[in-house]
Amino acid sequence: MNNLPGHPPGRGPGASVKITDVAARAGVAPMTVSRVLNTPDRVSEPTAARVRAAIEELGYMPNLIAGGLSSRRSRMIAAIVPTIASPMFSAPVQTFTDAMEQAGYHVMLALSGYGAESEDAQIRAVLARRPDGLLLTGAQRSPAIRALLRSANLPVVEIWDTGPEPTDILVGFDHAEMGAAVADFFVRQGHTNFAALCARDPRAILRRQGFVDRVAHHGLTLVAERRLDAPSSIEDGRTGLRQIVGQLAPRTALFCSSDLVAFGAMTEARLHGVNVPEQLAICGFGDFEVARFCSPAITTARVDGGAIGARAAEALLARINGATAESRVLVPFEIIPRGTT
Amino acid sequence: MNNLPGHPPGRGPGASVKITDVAARAGVAPMTVSRVLNTPDRVSEPTAARVRAAIEELGYMPNLIAGGLSSRRSRMIAAIVPTIASPMFSAPVQTFTDAMEQAGYHVMLALSGYGAESEDAQIRAVLARRPDGLLLTGAQRSPAIRALLRSANLPVVEIWDTGPEPTDILVGFDHAEMGAAVADFFVRQGHTNFAALCARDPRAILRRQGFVDRVAHHGLTLVAERRLDAPSSIEDGRTGLRQIVGQLAPRTALFCSSDLVAFGAMTEARLHGVNVPEQLAICGFGDFEVARFCSPAITTARVDGGAIGARAAEALLARINGATAESRVLVPFEIIPRGTT
DNA sequence: AGGGAGATTGATATCGTGAACAACCTGCCG
DNA sequence: CGGCAGGTTGTTCACGATATCAATCTCCCT
Structure with a gap:
């Protein structure tokens, strides 16, 4: 009586048909409409049909x-990553979002850049929306934020890293170990001169450290190195290589913090007349498309970013649904030898 | 009295301190706490200080x-794009999200893939969250969805495309025009033989049509063409070129629907002994990083994806704030001649 | 001193839904 | 035929905040 279909009572005209309008139209109580939508098993078929017709x-x-306020479930997950301009994060965010949507959740995306205080602020901001779960990047958090997360009492999954004390769930791998594996790989190929182009990204720094330590462990050293800004790009790889090309030994093995850097380094090396892989062997990280399909294809340390997102979604959903989910998922990495080594 | 700080009344323990608790602690009414947070100008400084202390x-x-239920403002924007695995969409989503966060809004991300019915479902799903605005990709919508969007009565911005009847705000450019510009560019360079590698993406198809029409308008024709799946990749560019390499004229100009395709085509062409640009001139689209920094750098039709996101955010915020925002923002495109032409 | 404007604060009434419990109805069993 | 179990529907209220209007209080001017 109060509200004709097209003349809602709210401020602007528009989709302000509410559950009571549907209930009135179908001749049932609002609660019954709610049940038709949320727990259809608990409504008789004739009634449900009338309600569905009214909804239509x-x-x-x-x-x-x-609904979220009433049920205290927002059916929403917040994801905080540094950026989605890099495949390193767009890949997991893509698969994670896909998987969560499949399960009836929406994903709120927040970008933190590469500053810790910015991430803290983002965490506080998204918690105000009462997400049912949280996806974070990396495993290094301040005690204050950890306390905040614990008191918020929601499942948290941290990706791309591993560490002794995850906040809750962790899906990642040991970056130092991977760096060491690359060093071993180079040494096995007979290399004795090493170089590195590494971004100032917390996890890239761990990989580099693992690489450098293992090189030292073999009694060998770096002949050249350069740090790059994060997130690092093809251009950074090119300028980085340009700056160290004079210091390279006749046969050097170059460790790069990402495939983009590796691709840039390879491109620049050739322009300087440095043959890849004969004079300069290169190993990247990430198995990005460009590394796979350029020529020569770039040897890389592969971790499936998409899989990380998928596993993160699985673990989070399991935890949300009360299952006792694994709290530490280690994703495998492997070195894929291709044309640059 | 009821709720000690650490012992909230809700289900799980945790952050269930509510506005009434703060009010009690500060000795004010809940409404005053709300004002301290939302309209601090309307609270006296001593009172505000007491409230802030209580909050702390x-x-x-x-x-x-x-808050959203009560004020009917969710302070949230929904963004629906086909994928963020391609820089074509990750770039605008990144800048858009950054800009909206700056303005106090959060962005809910939904991925629609490349199916129209999937996008329709996503639109319905996100509207249930009552976003304050909506970002969509492309300008082709069914009448039913247009009606739904209009009745939802929120600002909508459509990006990456243009058309006669935008739903609301539009930030994009004319793809057919761009395709034609590439044809003109090639013709000006003296080309008479053309080829195309084009993804089955609605907008790529428009660009291709513009290219083909303009080629025909010059009295010339395509010697070879291949359609690719969307979203298309470097690999698609390589396999695409492999399939047409036998049909190429001694000097052919190749139109590619993206820089990734162009990079793949260039890589594959060289492996087949086809010189770029002498035997095969290539023009891509998007000005992706790989095109800029590979060697030779790839000639491309550039549109600033990041700018699209930024302009979309501007226009949406203006509309939300009641300003009479422009409803059609045309972003410029330009052809950047580089090493492949 | 009276009074009105403007600043500050409070009380009340929703916002639209779902949880919890109550009521009813049907059919079957003893 | 009474009563109980199970399925179905309804009633009531709370979720945690803000819009709106009312009530003060202050200050200043005539």
């Missing part, structure tokens, strides 16, 4: 804000 | 779900 006729669209 | 002491975190 009125163009009713449930208000998940109200 | 109790670790109060506002519940934006409840």
Whole structure:
């Protein structure tokens, strides 16, 4: 009586058909409409059909804000990553979002850049929306933030890293170990001169450290090195190589913190008349498309970023649904020898 | 009295300090706490200080779900793009999200893949969260969805495309025009033989059509062409070129629907002994990093994806704030001649 | 001193839904 | 035929905040 279908009572005209309107139209209680939408098994078929018809006729669209307030479940997950301009993060975010949507959750995306205090602020901000779960990048958090996360009492999954004390769930791998594996790989190929182009990204720094330590462990040293800004790009790889090309030994093995850097380094090396792989062997990280399909294809330390997102979604959903999910998922990495070594 | 700071009444223990708790602690009404947070100008400084202290002491975190229900403003924007695995969309999403966060909004990300019905479903799903605005990709919508969007009564910005009847705001450019510009560019360089590698993406198809039409308008024709799946990749460019390499004229100009395709085509062409640009001139689209920094750098039709996201955010915020924002923002494109032409 | 404008604070009424419990109805069993 | 179990539907209230209007209080001017 109060609200004709097209003349809602709210401020602007529009989709303000509410559950009570549907209920009135179908001749049932609002709660019954809610049940048709959320727990259809608990409604008799004839009633459900009438309700569905009313929903259709009125163009009713449930208000998940109200539902979330009432049920204290937002059906929303917040994801905080430094950037999605790099495949390193766009890949897991893509698969994670896909998987969560499949399960009826939406993903709120927040970008933290590469500053810790910015991430802290983002965490506080998204918690105000009461997400049902949280995806974070990396495993290094301040005690204050850890306490905040614990008191928020929601499942948290941290990706791309590993560490002694995860906040909750962890999906990643040991970066230092991977760096060491690359060093071993080079040594096995008979290399004795090493160089590195490494971004100032917390995890890239761990990989580099693992690489450098293992090189030292073999009694060998770096002949050249350069740090790059994060997130690092093809251009950084090119300028980085340009700066160290004079210091390279006749046969040097170059460790790069990402495939983009590796691709840039390879491109620049050739322009300087340095043959790849004869004079300069290169290993990247990430198995990005460009590394796989350029020529020669770039040897890389591969971790499936998409798989990380998928496993993170699995673990988070399991935890949300009360299952006792694994709290530490180690994803495998492997070195894929290709044309640059 | 009821709720000691650490012992909230809700289900799980945790951040269930609410605005009434803060109010009690500060000796004010809940409404005053709300004002301290939302309209601090309307509270006297001594009172505000007491409230801020109470917030600090109790670790109060506002519940934006409840606030959103009450104020009918979610402070949230939904963004629906086909994928973020391609820089074509990750770039605008990145800048858009950054800009919206700056303005106090969060961005809910939904991935629609390349199916229209999937996008329709996503639109319905996100509208249930009552976003304050919507970012969509492309300008082709069914009448039903357009009606739904209009009835939802929120600002909508469509990016990456242009058309006669935008739903609301539009930030993009004319793809057919761009395709034609590439044809003109090639013709000006004296080319008479053309080829195309084009993804089955709605906008790539428009660009191709513009290219083909303009080629025909010059009285010339394509000697070879291949369609690729969307989203297309470097690999698609390589396999695509492999399939047409036998049909190429001694001097052919190749139109590619993206820089990734162009890079793949260039890589594959060289492996087949086809010189770039002498025997095969190539023009890509998007000005991706790989095109800029590979060697030779790839001639491309450039549109600043990041700028699209930024302009979209501007326009949406203006509309939200009641300003009479422009409803059609045309972003410029330009052909950047580099080493492949 | 009276009074009105403007600043500050409070009380009340929703916002639209789902949880919890109550009521009813049906059918079957003893 | 009474009563109980199980399925179905309804009633009531709380979720946590903000919009709105009312009530003070202050200050200043005539």
